[in-house]
């Protein structure tokens with residue numbers, strides 16, 4: 001036990017024959033920081049920094065074991081000598097930080113993600129539900145060879161000094177495909193009853209145990225619930241857990257939910273799920289595991305939640321992926337009694353969306369993600385203190401203001417509104433999106449900590465600028481809604497989404513029955529607005545000129561978007577453009593040349609469209625007032641929240 005406010009979280013635990021310093025773990029997290037399938041410094045730093053930041057066990061992202069099953073150039077391969085030095089250096093650094101590095105061994109089987117592998121090989125001939133890939137059905141010899149491949153990679157990692165491996169048997173990948181009666185349709189020794197379906201993973205674990213040091217950790221991540229008919233449910237997961245635990249070979253169990261079907265939404269439960277949404281499943285598994293440690297995970301975001309999960313015996317270890325993406329120093333801050341300074345994860349899944357577009361992992365408000373020194377990074381002091389005015393207190397302006405102040409500048413932040421947060425504040429008031437306000441709250445707290453002078457209800461006009469007497473101006477005045485094309489031909493209530501949410505208009509309009517939402521935005525905030533409109537009106541129809549909706553929402557959270565919209569009986573009309581509204585009849589053109597159509601009895605049209613920069617200051621006049629003028633966020637170019645906050649950070653670092 002420790003004298004920390006979280007005594008359970010910071011107590012040691014034996015996992016296999018090793019002792020972990022505390023219960024905090026980074027579960028496997030794809031970063032796409034590798035290049036040409038080789039480890040890079042940033043790949044290592046991501047793991048090292050989380051260990052330096054207080055996580056006792058860090059699990060690497062997926063490591064490929066089979067040359068035929070490598071999805072993309074950013075997947076680290078475990079079967080190639082060229083990665084030995086990278087593994088060794090990462091393990092040594094994590095060892096030195098008092099942590100343990102565990103590598104997640106992975107084979108996708110039929111699950112082909114967004115990037116098909118060279119030669120998909122799987123358990124049975126049923127198509128992958130996401131990509132519809134039909135894999136080559138492995139024969140007995142193929143399976144035995146694959147067992148050898150897994151063992152060889154584990155052996156290599158053992159010799160590189162890693163603390164252990166975790167078998168990736170969750171999320172619908174190959175080991176999961178063997179375990180599940182939903183995907184394993186075999187009638188030979190590798191299928192059928194629970195004993196047959198578990199044979200593959202038992203052979204892997206036994207082979208690795210025989211080939212590696214006695215204290216080499218062997219973990220298994222498997223489903224607690226696949227949430228598909230005929231798949232592994234919590235009862236079956238408990239039976240599998242008990243069966244595997246009885247061998248005494250597996251040192252810990254972790255549980256991921258869902259698989260690569262529509263239940264994928266469960267594997268990174270977003271802000272619409274409850275905190276610790278799947279903890280009850282872990283409690284059941286902990287009983288089944290009979291003393292083998294269980295890692296509880298899934299939308300755990302604060303040290304309080306982690307501590308309570310341990311107290312309530314939901315698990316022995318706590319896995320936090322997204323909370324560690326947003327703050328590498330989660331553990332140290334919690335242990336030092338500075339939990340309020342943890343950069344909060346709001347569980348919107350943008351980071352997950354980045355990597356699933358093949359991009360490097362990126363995060364809203366952690367611009368230092370994956371760089372050396374991330375865990376104890378502070379803005380470096382400026383050479384000379386300056387007077388800086390930040391005009392606009394949305395997330396871009398707030399980030400610029402606190403970061404500049406932390407560097408020693410004297411910062412005045414001007415907000416035209418009586419609240420901080422700009423348009424993000426409106427988004428946070430939408431159904432289910434309240435967590436977004438935690439980003440503003442964190443920035444505000446930092447601004448207070450570093451002494452930013454905040455001026456609320458203080459619009460700055462061009463005339464005011466001259467009187468500010470500052471060295472530097474950072475403009476973060478945001479952007480405003482742009483009326484849709486053909487607005488001039490629309491005769492009827494036509495209002496931007498933001499105005500609808502802001503003002504008295506909503507009280508007037510929402511008494512009407514039928515609303516149309518023009519969606520030329522496709523972000524999560526727009527579907528939060530849609531949820532609000534669906535509650536306000538009897539009937540809601542959403543139009544977009546694209547062939548699909550929710551293209552700016554990560555794939556996992558977009559499942560929830562569709563689920564909520566269809567659940568509320570919202571009608572979705574893709575590939576159309578509104579061209580006229582007269583006497584309540586809205587005329588739509590099909591953008592691909594299909595027949596036009598009309599919607600009758602439309603009471604209100606609400607639009608979310610590409611925004612227009614809101615500035616109003618003459619560049620020449622600005623240049624006379626301050627030596628440096630920087631435009632950030634939407635007022636530079638209207639983009640997303642990540643661009644706004646990162647822009648604020650970089651501007652403050654440039655002052």
Ligand SMILES: Cc1cc2nc3c(=O)[nH]c(=O)nc-3n(C[C@H](O)[C@H](O)[C@H](O)COP(=O)(O)O)c2cc1C
Nearest residue numbers: 027028029030061062298299300319320321322352
């Ligand atoms: C960006 C990202 C990448 C992930 N990559 C992996 C992975 O490589 N292997 C894996 O088993 N799970 C992966 N996951 C799932 C996490 O390990 C974890 O199970 C899930 O995010 C729920 O935990 P959390 O609520 O603490 O984020 C990933 C999650 C995120 C957000």
Ligand code: SF4
Nearest residue numbers: 345346347348349351
């Ligand atoms: S981008 Fe969103 S989900 Fe990802 S770590 Fe940051 S706050 Fe959490």
